[in-house]
Amino acid sequence: MEEKLKKSLKKTLNDLNYQVEEIIIGIPKLTHHGDFYTPLALQIGKKIKKNPLLIAQEIVKKIPSMAEVKKIIVVPPGFINFYLSDGFFVDKVKQLINKSFKLKKENKTIVLEFGQPNTHKIPHIGHLYSYIYGESLARILEFLGNKVIRVNYQGDIGLHVAKCLWAVKNQFLEKGKNFNSLKTLKDKVDFLQKGYQEGSQLYEENKSIKKEIDQLNLKIYQKDSKIIDLWQKTRQWSLDFYKIFEKKLGIKYDRYYFESQTAKVGKKIILENLGKVFEESNQAIIFKGEKHNLHTRVFINSYGNPTYEAKDIGLAYLKNKDYQFDLSIITTAKEQNEYWKVIIKVIELLFPHLKNKISHLGFGMVNLTSGKMSSRSGNIIDPFTLTEEVKKEIKKTFLVKDESLLEKITFAAIKYSFLNSDYKKNIIFDLKKSIAKEGNSGPYLLYTYVRTKSVLTKSENFNLQEKKLNFININNNEERKLLKKISFFSSFLIKAKETYSPNIIANYLYELASLYNLFYQKYPILKAEESLRELRLLITLAVKEIIKNGLNLLGIETVEKM
RNA sequence: GUGCCCGUAGCUUAAUGGAUAGAGCGCAGCCCUGCGGAGGCUGAGAUUGAGAGUUCAAGUCUCUCCGGGCACACCA
Secondary structure, eight states: OHHHHHHHHHHHHHHTTOOOSEEEESOOOOSGGGTTTOSEEEEOOGGGTTOHHHHHHHHHHHSOTTOOEEEEEEETTTEEEEEEOHHHHHHHHHHHHHTTTOOOOOOOEEEEEOOOOOTTSOOOHHHHHHHHHHHHHHHHHHHTTOEEEEEEEEOOSSHHHHHHHHHIIIIIGGGTOOGGGOOSHHHHHHHHHHHHHHHHHHHHHOHHHHHHHHHHHHHHHTTOHHHHHHHHHHHHHHHHHHHHHHHHHTOOOSEEEEHHHHHHHHHHHHHHTBTTTBEEETTEEEEOOGGGTSOOEEEEOTTSOBOHHHHHHHHHHHHHHHHOOSEEEEEEEGGGHHHHHHHHHHHHHHOGGGTTOEEEEEEOOEEETTBSOBTTTTBOOOHHHHHHHHHHHHHHHHOOOOHHHHHHHHHHHHHHHHHSSOTTSOEEEOTTTSSOOSSSSHHHHHHHHHHHHHHHHHTOSOOTTTOOOOOOOOOOHHHHHHHHHHHTHHHHHHHHHHTTOHHHHHHHHHHHHHHHHHHHHHSOSTTSOHHHHHHHHHHHHHHHHHHHHHHHHTTOOOOSOO
């Protein structure tokens, strides 16, 4: 039976122009995880197990046509393990290096919204996560040949602003104080945060103040001359401050939208569609979501002010008008997941041509060990405190003196820590524990990169183009695993893009670096005999390039020395 | 109550429906005459929250339950 299968499989593969040296059926004995002897493995179901043609087709589908299949092992109940020649992997690695690991272009215009810190408040590490996650997504999409429009959308108007400005006006300016004591931008932003906290508290506690704040809110919407100057001035403090921070994070936005701008546009659209998509209820204008298995939301409140909902409709309209995107991605913390289902539904009803072009990604919430972060109560860790703390730790552990190097390592550690797990998971953040500096961490990858670089610098005349590099007999586990891992770079990249998961890249890089460090520890590179030396340098070069490219996709800049 | 997300080692986590659930931190040991020890190796530590179902095969899919988070009308 098995002999028969073996013969007919061999014949079928030969008919398809695959020269297989050996086919073995029914040997379940494999070395560790099948990795060493099975550069590639296929799993097929029982139903097609005994049909050689189907097996052959599966194999052919999986193996690139140039590949040289050396041996196939068919293992019941349905595994096919096959060798490819080592030369295949070496060639693949060379091709990847020559193309700088670039893949086919997707050529879509994608508007990506992330960051979104509000003015008149201090951002917290939840915003930091948004910045880091969003920028990484942007880079991944770009690497695959898309045009990415980075968009920041900021709440510069609304109740939170009114709360802050009420406190600034009543508790500060009208008591005869002035802004002269606020020297730096950070002072100014901290001052606004304090005002926001005060205003929020009084809004809850004192009914007459609540009324005053609500009226102030209305005045800001109407651009009342009594408040507009103060609004503009304080708003600008926040915006200037964020620009500096964005620069530090390596983020360049293509476009800033503001709620003060989308409010008007949104309100107009809602009113135009009153009776069609929206209806009136208790003096408010709402969308009844229940008929779409969603929930009802208010778009214009009973004061006639557009809510966040209406503003997001206005924003969607503006984005489309400005960029005619193929896809618009909005990232927010996942507490807004249900909200966005409603908004996307409404957008599709209002603008049918945008159907399936809007998508929302909700990333995990960053909570503290002391509970949920809330800028209202002041229970927050802000990104600046975090950066300074991590910097201190890194300085202590690694004895780095150079300030710009220190900063790069710090951001590498922070960004990597945020990006190396599933974005949908909540993060319980502990200032002392959450940023890894050793092991599976940003600095580990930087270190590995520096190590590869150092080896290559010392290798002098290594030139990939001139060498033939035909290695038929690789006889150690580490080299083969590395070649295989490198060859699969693009499939990890594509998976990361399809699932919007930078952590797939982070994990891939870590595994690659681990393999390399083990290999490095075990075998000489520069002192190896000629042909081995060339192979090992090739691997080193590939690892270096992948780490550089991969870290860049995470928004992390590599360093030349550590 | 309804809907969505998450439960994997003490902690943080990985795993296109596939083979012995893979790491990091921490813990106990070991490796510098070597191309950078910010590294490497070894060990202890996991009935993948519980139970049923689908499948040749379930951490992964379906259902029920338990635990945590979030949202559900004028905040953003």
